Amino acid sequence: MHLRKVSRLLSATKQLVKGIRYSITVELSNTQCKKSTMLRTCDFYPEIQKLKTEVCLFEVWDIPWQGTSTLLKQKCQPKVEVQQEETNNIVDASTSQPLEDSVELLGQFKEFMVKYNKDYSSQEEADYRLFVFHENLKTAEKLQTLDQGSAEYGVTKFSDLTEEEFRSAYLNPLLSQWNLHRLMKPAPPARGPAPASWDWRDHGAVSSIKNQGMCGSCWAFSVTGNIEGQWFLKNGTLLSLSEQELVDCDGLDQACKGGLPSNAYEAIEKLGGLETETDYSYTGVKQSCDFTSVKVAAYINSSVELSKDEKDIAAWLAENGPVSVALNAFAMQFYRKGVSHPMKIFCNSWMIDHAVLLVGYGERKNIPFWAIKNSWGEDYGEQGYYYLYRGSKACGINQMCSSAVVN
Template sequence: MEVWRLLLPILLSLLRGGEAWRLPLASEPALEAPARFAMEVYNRGRDLGAAAELLSVRGRSLKMAQGALYSLEVTVQEPPCGPPTACRDAQPSGTLLCHFEVLDQMGAKQTLLKQDCGQPGDQRLLWTSGRQAPTPALQGDSVQLISLFKDFLTTYNKSYANATETQRRLGIFAHNLELARKMQELDRGSAEYGVTKFSDLTEEEFRTLYLNPLLSSLPGRALKPGPAAQGPAPASWDWRDHGAVTDVKNQGACGSCWAFSVTGNVEGQWFLRRGALLALSEQELVDCDTLDQACGGGLPSNAYTAIEKLGGLETEKDYSYEGRKERCSFSPDKAQVYINSSVDLSRDEEGGGGRCKGKDTQPPPPGPHSIFLLSLQFYRRGVSHPFRPLCSPWFIDHAVLLVGYGHRSGIPFWAIKNSWGPDWGEEGYYYLYRGARACGVNAMASSAVVD
């Protein structure tokens, strides 16, 4: 009931016209190039002299790792129709309002993702920057939006300081629903995107709280190559079925994924060599690894060095996770595991990758890899095969643990253990398309070595 008291004035505002949500569109020179490209595509196949004219453009852009996505509101002048063959799609003459979505991949390639034209006055939901909250698509959708938002608050036990903040988060939530919808349209696998526990966060908030920009900005310590694969790998393998993987953990609002991926790998390696599966301490690395930046991010290669220098890892029970940097309180006497070294693994997903698949080698190592934040923020289930510009292999921003591979309905996948808790994804796991170097999953695979 308390939730509805907060949401009721917002719902009434939306039903009255939602003026507070209507943000101005910008008209900038930067929008002219994507608008002219959209018009070029719009006019393709028309007879000479029957091309529509661009009168005005305004819109918004969503910056991405390797380009930008433009949502444009374009006023178009259709010429008078002479012979019937001069007009395409029985488009009436006069002024039209068109909504175009253009993907610009760093100027190298442009793609028209959406074209929707109608009479002026049509209301559409446009893409916006994550810094602002957009209006819901139509007034008639407002009740459904509020219902979805209420379910979200209940499911994830969310609450905000006041009605103003609740209204702001509702705007972000509506914007993110549209982003998830677009991701769903562009995905080439079987993944489902939609409402997750991160659906009320802006892009900047999600990146700051949960991702690790240091992975792409720092080179890290060079690791020696790992041993070559011995023999062919089985058609599928899952280390969870063989007792080498601990339960899914939760890094919280701390950019410590690098520590979780490394401890997960060491847990598996220790199990294979010593027969004991121990949940190891990420907090020890957050507090005591002086090469990395705790919740500000880090590199697995540095973390391996820290474990060697410290003399091992304590268990999670002895050195519990706090989700923030504390004073280092590592005790060598309490260390339960150690590592001897660390290695870099092949970038070949099919051939060299076999060294981390076979029964006689190590479990899949922690593989920090690039997944553009939109892919993970709204992922719910299924095998994800994101549109390449939305999952850039050149922007490494999250470290995870590969635990297996196989096929689902003929789609090859990597099984990935994440560190955002079991209430994200498929009980804490992400399934990524295998064999196309998707999201740079092969770019920084590494492993500890336990003799």
């Protein structure tokens, strides 16, 4: 007839079993409130003889990544007076640090799944992704400890991918095969020295952040971004140009399996130009070429390769527009914000595997940086941008700088 509530907590333990299994033993005693009443506070009977007490065991299984909690067991029996020594302490079944870390890890993994809308096909897949997530947290922590800039590394939308999966889905292995690179004409040097800072976003030459998806087409995004800037500077109109046209119609490159900016410029010259994003929209998979010359919105006349000196690159960029560049993207998988300056052991200049767009440069709290437009969506880095240390040839950023020429 009467409501019961916990009068004493005897023990509480937790155990990792494909989730967290809690065992809670309590004493439940009856209150003076009838079950039909809706009172906020209910006191126990003051007279001991009327206080009926049971000892109850509850077992709850919580699976954070599924957002489910299940009551596995609820077992109660009358309290006998010869009872275990009373305690109000919460006892952890295993108070070792690894368990505490594991419970915290599960919480982080659940947050990651919710934030990035992750869904796994089976319990085995979820277990494996949790393992990868944990290993990636360790890598991010190592990057964080050894970073020489102001970057923050940690959980990103790529945190459940192995390094190999990340490379094959989002990066471009062809960039580091130097024997495939086509010789390009050298760019004429800038007429004057580089100003202290410059950002083409402030001058209307940069389109919004795009997303290449799980396709190694970064080379196409880097080149179209450069041509968008060149066309704007010559014609005063900022167009969003088609990457899919290059994925489908550039016979020199390998679509989602990678490509080279030098090839892409040549392909665009042969095709006669680029259509807009609206006319030839992005799908992220190679299809048959659907290019029509009557829809050409922008064309190029040639292409040039820039100096490998970062001061020269900055001067050229400020004078001539955003620059197509490539770099070693290892640290980018876990980058969240700030100026990234990985140690060379993580970011050597001969393992270049990602093409991006250099849109500006400057300093943050006396740390010189390059402002880099990426193609992994606005939920990457700082609203889609990556900031890399400037002046130490970090991650090979100076190795492959090029631009289209629009006369």
